[in-house]
Amino acid sequence: MKAHGGSGATSMVEAFGGVDVGARWPDPARGEPRRVVLVGRTSARGLQSVSQALGALKDGNAPQGLELLGVVLVADAPGRLPLSLLRRIRVLRSVARVHRVPWIPAWRTGGRPRSVPRQLATLSKLVGGELYGEGAVS
DSSP: OBSSTTSSHHHHHHHHOOOOOOSSOOOGGGTOOSEEEEEEESSHHHHHHHHHHHHHHHTTOSOTTOEEEEEEEEOSSSSOOOHHHHHHHHHHHTTSOEEEEOOOHHHHTTOOOSSOOHHHHHHHHHHTOOGGGTOOOO
């Protein structure tokens, strides 16, 4: 599930498979996936959207029966994050399992990375999917 537009959720689905349900919680009662990964960018707006979605889940404003596997934060730019954003991520980690994905230049142009960051291999295990359907991580 994407926390906001441009979150990187589509790239995650292309890399691992699964279902892109958009920016809404899936409803297992309607046959939609019960296991969810919440995806957002590491920008201030992205982290705020992730926080709001986690709040809705905690407050019971999401369909019953969902299992949050974790939060995936996709880098919004190359380089290190400012301290203020790192602090926000620390807060998110206090309520959910957080996985960070580094900046991947190939995704910007619609391609696949030549070498796959180890963080993607870790996520592949979490979601039980094969990275790009190939099963090989370089």
